[in-house]
Amino acid sequence: MTPPVIELRSVVRTYPGEPPVRALDGVDLRIDTGEMVAIIGPSGSGKSTLLNVMGTLDRPTEGSVLIDGVDTRELKERHLCGLRATRLGFVFQSFHLIESARVLDNVANGLLYQGVARAERERRARRALELVGLGERATTKPPKLSGGQRQRVAIARAIVAEPSLILADEPTGNLDSRTSDEVLALLDRLNADLGATIAIITHDHEVAERVPRRITVHDGRVSELTGVGS
């Protein structure tokens, strides 16, 4: 049986301090292949910590995170990085594009740390750009793009390595409502047409309502929201 794309088992993340902060307080979570999930919570709820732990940018204090069945606790730095390079794609609220690099290079960077040769990186980056509808802007530099276009470039970068899971952290946070709709529609389409597994972290209930499965985070604990929306 195919293991879940990501599974969190009793994950606790505390930050030292007086008193210590329990940002994640025993989180169990499982996302399967092809799912599209919204993780909702107000700021300070532990949602950013959850994203970081899911994305292996941060390690849990207790419990384990399994990605594609691989327990990340047992991975050394270089393997953990390899896992990020191959199986995780990130979309950030502030896009995180390298402004001096062409759109094509920004997208191709999604394959950089897998050791893929440049020509191949560019070939696959062009394909990813086609998928997000920016095939024509490959040689443009980010400062010439609108916010929505930039986020689509970032999405292309996240999918170029065909990861198991795409983690989108407030992907529409810096966009107006019309552009937000476009970006969400794009994520919908990637999920529906290509079977991409996507987790959207957001504080915006309107965004969450477009997503089939919703998980709320509150005081470091998660719970499934059922029966609302589509």
Next chain:
Amino acid sequence: MNASIDPTAPDARPRRSRLRPVDRVRTGLGGLASRPGRTLLTALGIAIGIASMVTVVGISSSSKADLLAELDELGTNLLQVRPGQSLFGDSATLPADADAMVRRVATVEDTAGIIAIPGDVQRNDHEDEPNGLSIIATDGRVSETLGLTARVGRVLGVGEQHLPVVVLGSLAAERLGIDSIEGGPTITLGDDSYQVIGILESHPLHPDLDRSVLIGESWATERYDIDPNHSTIYIRVAKDRVEVTRPLLARTANPAAPNEVDVSRPSDALEAQTKVDDNLQNLLLALGGVALLVGGVGIANIMVISVIERRSEIGLRRALGASRGHIRSQFVIESAALSTLGGALGIALGVGATAAYASSQGWTLSVPATALGGGVLAALAIGALAGLYPAAKAARLDPADAVRPHA
């Protein structure tokens, strides 16, 4: 989108993250290319350090090459014999036949003796300012033995030994205010008037001749009551036989008292000057080194700022799979490349400055290849070293923190 994962081996460890060497360099250079102005300004510090060092080495090397070429031309096979001091500290004299004895040594090609004559040299008889010039009587072979040439007129020939004529050393001519023999200028030695028939070229090996007035030995011994013993004997030795000949000369010139003879090689004195220059050169090199160090600190500084400014880029790269090592190498390469750029710039500047100075001095340009290679290597090493701390700082950044938007 799970095509890359093998479902039969779900627990297989993921591959290590990996950056091709060419991409390693490319990411390192990318940071520089995106900030050309800052890159150039930062590289300038190193450029100035390297340029000054290359210039110091280049100018010294060009001047030394020139001096050595000159020395070679003047001859390093010339020795001179002079009376030294007796055991009791009195001034010794050379035996009258010392010249003839020395000439009999098989490896000696040529000799010429001179006699220093006490007395004043004046432009004319109604002047009595001291001018530090001396009078030397020569036997006519001296021009050939020493390779003296006349700048104006002619050297003292064998046929002019019995005539009241003089040849002026270059400095002597200058002090007496004579730069031509047209109109038959005369000078006064003691009470006698002499016609100037030539002015010698300056001779770096024999600065004492430059300051002298040369008269014929035969004339001088007939005319004045002087000690006929030579005060200096110049000896041209067969090339490559200098070292074997030198120890023989004292005994040959004065068999009775070889310890009263000083044997020296004039070219040694000139060579010693280059040694003195070494000290100055080392001092200047050290100053260049300080400039280089300051340039290195400047690079480290800028790199630290760059790491702070680019924290989100670092966070992004970590999210894309870059390991700490990848981030570290990116910044070390960037720093090394920045410094190497400065080094290349500095070499161009240094060679340019050396070429300009060498051409103004009429020297041939000579910059040792080690200075060029060493310059680039030093810049590279300093850059890499300067990059270590900022790179470590970049690698230590917490990726979760770095990707978070900062105000």
